[in-house]
C-alpha cells in the first residue's frame with residue numbers, strides 16, 4: 001500500500017520504519033490513528049494510511065489471519081484490484097496478473113493497443129494481454145518484473161528500448177510509434193482555491209488545529225477558505241475565535257505560499273496572529289478544546305502535511321514583530337478582546 005503512490009526507492013526505508021513501529025497486524029490494529037498518520041508523514045495520500053489501519057482492525061476482527069485470495073483481499077479498505085492482485089501473487093503465489101499504470105503502458109506498447117488503457121475496449125484488451133502473458137509458475141516474480149520494466153525501462157516519455165528484453169516482440173517499437181501508446185487520458189482542469197492561514201504562539205508553543213480543508217485529521221495552523229475578492233486577513237480574523245478559541249488582536253501578512261493537492265491549487269496568504277491574552281491563564285489552561293499547542297521541535301512525532309512545513313518555513317524567514325518592514329498590514333481593525 002505504501003507503493004501505491006510512492007517509488008520503491010523512497011518506499012523501502014519508510015516501509016522498514018513502519019514495520020519496526022507496527023511489526024504485526026495486531027500491533028497496527030491496536031495503534032491510535034494519530035500515531036499511524038504520524039508514521040506516514042511525508043508519504044502523502046494519507047487515505048492510504050487510514051485504510052491500512054482500518055484494514056488491520058478488520059483482519060483482527062475476523063480472527064487475525066490475513067486473507068490470501070484476490071476476492072477476500074478486496075473486501076479490505078484501500079485494496080483495489082491492482083493491490084489485491086499484487087499481494088495475492090507476490091505474497092501467496094496466486095496466478096493473477098497485477099495491472100498498474102506501468103504494466104499497462106508496457107502491454108499497450110508491446111501489442112500496440114490503441115486508446116486509454118483504463119477505459120472501455122482498451123482496458124479489456126490490456127487485461128486480456130496481461131492474462132495471456134502471465135507466467136503461471138512464478139506469478140509474483142512475473143508481476144514484479146513487469147512493474148520494474150515499466151518503472152525503469154519502458155518509461156512514459158523516453159522508453160529505453162535498447163535495454164528492453166521485450167524489444168524483439170514490441171509492435172510499438174517496430175512501427176516507430178512508442179509515443180503513441182498508450183493513448184492519453186483527458187485531464188481535469190485544476191481548481192484554484194484561496195486560503196488564509198494564521199500562525200500564533202502561546203507561551204512559545206504553536207497554535208494548531210485539526211485540518212478540515214487540506215488533509216482532514218492532520219495538525220495544521222488555523223486555516224480558512226477565502227471567497228473571490230474577499231480580504232484574506234479579515235476573513236481569518238473573523239473566524240479566529242471559532243477556530244482557535246481566542247480573539248485575534250493583530251493580524252499581519254507574512255507572505256504567500258502555493259501548494260497543490262491532486263487537482264486543487266491552493267494559494268495561501270500567511271499571517272502572523274497576535275492573540276488576546278487571558279488574564280486568568282495558567283499554563284495548563286493555555287490549550288483550549290479547539291487547539292493543540294506544540295513546541296515546534298515536537299512536530300516531528302505528529303501527523304502533519306507538507307503545507308505546514310511550507311507555512312512555518314515562510315514564517316521563520318520573515319522578521320518578527322509588528323516592525324516587519326515593507327509588509328502590508330491587512331486583516332480586521334483590531335477586534336475587541338473577548339477574554340477567551
Ligand code: SF4
Nearest residue numbers: 154159161164167170
Ligand atoms: S521495446 Fe521499448 S516500447 Fe516496447 S516494451 Fe520495451 S521499452 Fe517499451
